[in-house]
Amino acid sequence: MTAILNVKNISKTYGTKGANAYTAIRNLSFTMEKGEFIGIMGPSGSGKTTLLNTIATLDSVTEGEIIIGGTSLSAMNEEQLSDFRSQQLGFIFQDFNLLENMSVFENIALPLSLRNTAVPRISATVQQASTLLGISGILEKFPAEISGGQKQRTAIARALVHNPALLLADEPTGALDSTNAAILMETLSDLNKEQKVSVLMVTHDPLSASYCSRLLFIKDGEIDQELHASNSREQFYKEILEVLAGTNERVIAGEAR
Amino acid sequence: MILKLSLEGLKRKQRDYFILFTGLIVSIAVFYMFLTLALNKEFITGNSVINHIQLVFIVGIVLLSVITFFYLYYTNAFLLSLRKKEFGMYELIGAKKKQIKQVFLLETMLIAAAALGAGIFLGALLSWLVSSLLAAQLNVEFIAFKVFYGPAAFWTMVYFLAVAYAVSFINNRKLAKASINDLLKAEVKHDPLPSKPKNSALMIFSGIVLLGIGYVALFFMEILRFIGLFAAPAATTLGTYLLFASLLPIIVRKWKRNKKMNFRGLNSFTLAQLSFRLNELKWVLATIAMLIALSAGAIAGGFAFKNNAVLSVDEERLYDAALYNPGDAEEEVLETIALEERLSYRFKMDEEFVYYVEDELAANPPLIVDWVSYETKRPGPFPDNLKIDEDGYQNLGDQWTMALETINPAFSTLGRHRIVSAETFEQVEAEEITIVLARSDKFSRYIEQWQELDRLQLQDGARLYIPMDLEYESLYSKYSTFESQYAFASGTFFMGFFLGLAFLTMMASILMFKILSGANSDIRRYDSLRKLGVRKKALEASISKEIFIVFLFPALLGLLHVFVGMRMFTFVIIDPYYRLWISLLIFLAIYGSYYFFTVHLYRKLVLPKG
Ligand SMILES: Nc1ncnc2c1ncn2[C@@H]1O[C@H](COP(=O)(O)OP(=O)(O)OP(=O)(O)O)[C@@H](O)[C@H]1O
Numbered sequence: 001m002t003a004i005l006n007v008k009n010i011s012k013t014y015g016t017k018g019a020n021a022y023t024a025i026r027n028l029s030f031t032m033e034k035g036e037f038i039g040i041m042g043p044s045g046s047g048k049t050t051l052l053n054t055i056a057t058l059d060s061v062t063e064g065e066i067i068i069g070g071t072s073l074s075a076m077n078e079e080q081l082s083d084f085r086s087q088q089l090g091f092i093f094q095d096f097n098l099l100e101n102m103s104v105f106e107n108i109a110l111p112l113s114l115r116n117t118a119v120p121r122i123s124a125t126v127q128q129a130s131t132l133l134g135i136s137g138i139l140e141k142f143p144a145e146i147s148g149g150q151k152q153r154t155a156i157a158r159a160l161v162h163n164p165a166l167l168l169a170d171e172p173t174g175a176l177d178s179t180n181a182a183i184l185m186e187t188l189s190d191l192n193k194e195q196k197v198s199v200l201m202v203t204h205d206p207l208s209a210s211y212c213s214r215l216l217f218i219k220d221g222e223i224d225q226e227l228h229a230s231n232s233r234e235q236f237y238k239e240i241l242e243v244l245a246g247t248n249e250r251v252i253a254g255e256a257r
Numbered sequence: 258m259i260l261k262l263s264l265e266g267l268k269r270k271q272r273d274y275f276i277l278f279t280g281l282i283v284s285i286a287v288f289y290m291f292l293t294l295a296l297n298k299e300f301i302t303g304n305s306v307i308n309h310i311q312l313v314f315i316v317g318i319v320l321l322s323v324i325t326f327f328y329l330y331y332t333n334a335f336l337l338s339l340r341k342k343e344f345g346m347y348e349l350i351g352a353k354k355k356q357i358k359q360v361f362l363l364e365t366m367l368i369a370a371a372a373l374g375a376g377i378f379l380g381a382l383l384s385w386l387v388s389s390l391l392a393a394q395l396n397v398e399f400i401a402f403k404v405f406y407g408p409a410a411f412w413t414m415v416y417f418l419a420v421a422y423a424v425s426f427i428n429n430r431k432l433a434k435a436s437i438n439d440l441l442k443a444e445v446k447h448d449p450l451p452s453k454p455k456n457s458a459l460m461i462f463s464g465i466v467l468l469g470i471g472y473v474a475l476f477f478m479e480i481l482r483f484i485g486l487f488a489a490p491a492a493t494t495l496g497t498y499l500l501f502a503s504l505l506p507i508i509v510r511k512w513k514r515n516k517k518m519n520f521r522g523l524n525s526f527t528l529a530q531l532s533f534r535l536n537e538l539k540w541v542l543a544t545i546a547m548l549i550a551l552s553a554g555a556i557a558g559g560f561a562f563k564n565n566a567v568l569s570v571d572e573e574r575l576y577d578a579a580l581y582n583p584g585d586a587e588e589e590v591l592e593t594i595a596l597e598e599r600l601s602y603r604f605k606m607d608e609e610f611v612y613y614v615e616d617e618l619a620a621n622p623p624l625i626v627d628w629v630s631y632e633t634k635r636p637g638p639f640p641d642n643l644k645i646d647e648d649g650y651q652n653l654g655d656q657w658t659m660a661l662e663t664i665n666p667a668f669s670t671l672g673r674h675r676i677v678s679a680e681t682f683e684q685v686e687a688e689e690i691t692i693v694l695a696r697s698d699k700f701s702r703y704i705e706q707w708q709e710l711d712r713l714q715l716q717d718g719a720r721l722y723i724p725m726d727l728e729y730e731s732l733y734s735k736y737s738t739f740e741s742q743y744a745f746a747s748g749t750f751f752m753g754f755f756l757g758l759a760f761l762t763m764m765a766s767i768l769m770f771k772i773l774s775g776a777n778s779d780i781r782r783y784d785s786l787r788k789l790g791v792r793k794k795a796l797e798a799s800i801s802k803e804i805f806i807v808f809l810f811p812a813l814l815g816l817l818h819v820f821v822g823m824r825m826f827t828f829v830i831i832d833p834y835y836r837l838w839i840s841l842l843i844f845l846a847i848y849g850s851y852y853f854f855t856v857h858l859y860r861k862l863v864l865p866k867g
């Protein structure tokens with residue numbers, strides 16, 4: 001198997017001067033294989049979003065190196081990073097980040113038009129992606145006219161339409177109710193299994209996490225624990241709950257001491 | 258407490274406030290500059306031309322006040338949009354609406370007061386600059402023009418403070434109506450979707466018809482007169498509004514339908530932005546188109562009017578100078594001029610008649626203008642042997658009557674001329690006077706020489722034998738005719754230029770702030786795009802394109818109005834289109850710099866840093 005993502009000893013420190021400086025990530029390393037579905041969990045403020053943002057090239061690391069699909073991010077300038085994002089990465093955000101002045105179709109098509117894909121190709125690909133996600137009936141609507149679940153599926157379609165090497169998601173189910181969250185995770189899981197899309201997802205929700213193939217638990221900017229998927233999702237879910245309970249106990253115990 | 262918090266908030270948004278502040282200062286400066294000119298009593302009464310057209314000033318002040326009001330209204334709305342979220346937060350932690358309103362009012366008034374100080378200073382500087390520039394350019398002196406003028410400063414202050422109070426009152430009411438939730442979510446607010454235009458075909462049709470009526474009225478103003486005077490502005494304005502309301506959304510819709518164009522690069526986003534923006538701005542844009550027409554028209558009208566002084570005097574007088582008994586001094590001056598023609602005639606004058614020599618006239622007939630064809634030509638042969646009838650009236654015919662007027666314009670009102678043979682001329686007992694007609698290649702090239710010739714002629718009044726009292730009347734020379742017409746034209750030019758500049762800067766500022774006040778809700782969009790991997794250059798280009806089109810539409814229609822509208826002046830001005838390009842250049846320079854400024858500020862506001 002080939003590594004799609006290689007995170008080597010990265011650290012991220014916000015601010016520069018002594019009192020203001022805050023190290024959100026400390027000497028963190030992991031490798032992601034092609035086709036993996038990795039979940040990142042951890043308490044609030046542990047550095048999950050920071051980690052995702054550095055991988056997403058939206059933020060730079062203070063130390064260490066990130067390699068995606070064989071390319072080191074630190075070697076690229078701002079423009080190259082932009083191009084890299086638009087070609088190699090797909091994003092799903094908690095609050096969807098759809099452009100509300102454009103129709104669902106136009107939103108999904110944006111990554112393709114940015115690469116100047118021919119119109120027939122765009123139409124076909126958008127059709128395909130929207131059918132896959134069950135939103136082909138609302139393509140002409142505007143984001144203000146569709147539900148939260150539909151918005152998130154639109155966002156996924158947009159993140160996938162250009163066949164990115166890596167799909168990044170920061171709490172994609174955070175703004176959805178449990179039913180919509182489940183539908184969404186099924187979709188992501190299907191995409192991962194059938195289309196072999198590599199997914200890296202930050203989540204708080206143990207149920208959403210149970211769809212992943214591997215989980216990284218982060219604490220204070222470091223990987224605290226790692227968990228591989230079990231035979232069944234139910235089993236995995238239980239294990240996740242145990243780990244989370246364990247972390248909580250440790251926290252409480254730590255405080256009591 | 259709230260006040261302290263608010264001051265901190267103000268500090269945080271320093272940059273945005275600075276933009277607002279600069280705009281306010283400029284508008285105050287323009288307002289003040291205009292008032293100085295309009296209210297400077299000594300200046301107005303001292304300048305007879307300006308005195309005559311004070312009505313235009315009053316109209317100008319009214320218009321300027323209205324524009325300034327909207328200008329302040331939009332800037333204030335912009336200010337509020339910057340602080341909405343913060344005010345919502347104060348409410349959340351228990352501040353009363355009343356307190357927040359007071360804070361906002363106080364802020365508005367403080368900003369207005371601070372801007373007034375700087376603005377009036379800048380205004381004085383500007384009026385000094387503009388007045389001295391114009392004075393130098395027009396070759397006139399503005400006597401008693403005070404740059405620091407008390408009443409103008411006073412009224413500027415009164416007006417701006419009153420309007421600042423009024424607009425913050427209006428915006429405060431909007432603030433009062435908004436719930437905490439609305440305020441907190443102000444930044445993620447969705448724009449209303451542009452509704453499908455109803456009856457747009459009908460609106461476009463009637464818009465075009467009305468514009469057509471307006472243009473026809475402008476074009477045939479001379480024939481239509483009074484009806485035209487009312488029909489032209491009414492129909493043009495109405496047509497403009499209808500067209501902007503119906504045509505703009507359709508144009509963008511058409512663009513969006515063109516898939517090849519829409520799905521290329523960031524175009525779909527740019528066009529989406531544009532369709533929302535044009536929908537939101539259509540009334541403002543229509544107003545701006547009208548104001549552009551007004552301001553560019555005023556500048557162009559001023560120019561054309563000024564040029565008219567030269568043109569009309571050239572048409573009226575074929576010879577640049579008519580010199581009586583020119584001496585060495587005059588000859589010296591004449592030598593410095595490239596003369597195309599120089600004619601010399603003798604005449605004598607007794608109690609009854611002015612006598613000319615037949616042979617001299619026949620040998621060198623002067624140029625005249627044909628009454629019917631307006632062509633310049635030489636007069637034909639004398640009619641019927643120049644018989645004299647029983648009443649002692651000599652029939653000279655139209656052509657030769659005119660020729661004598663050309664030769665001796667100062668005497669033309671006398672009406673009693675005789676063209677006689679050389680022998681008869683010798684017998685007339687009166688002093689013989691020589692008159693020299695000079696025609697240069699271009700009158701306007703030798704203004705200083707003509708002025709000097711006039712001075713030399715006047716120096717020795719006794720030489721002239723002119724039937725007028727030179728102590729009270731000016732010399733009836735081409736130069737003096739030119740001078741008085743030029744003074745009047747210069748006054749009009751000054752007015753047009755000043756008014757046009759004031760309008761243009763004001764309305765471009767309005768457009769700028771209207772655009773900037775929507776910037777806050779765009780920040781998220783550009784951030785999303787950046788995350789999706791759109792290059793910063795592409796984002797910048799998208800902004801340039803979008804704002805360019807917003808600026809373009811009113812300019813196009815406004816300038817079209819000017820092109821058609823200038824024809825209206827044909828019955829007062831010979832060539833109203835004279836050097837229209839200069840006015841256009843001035844317009845483009847100002848409007849263009851506003852465009853670039855807006856783009857620059859907008860980018861600063863919405864694009865992610867770093
Ligand atoms: N731009 C920033 N400047 C300074 N500190 C920051 C910045 N962004 C994040 N931090 C700090 O870094 C730490 C990690 O933040 P991060 O957003 O990565 O947490 P998270 O794990 O995503 O939390 P949550 O689950 O609440 O989203 C936090 O303590 C936060 O205060």
Ligand SMILES: [Mg+2]
Nearest residue numbers: 048049050170
């Ligand atoms: Mg986070």
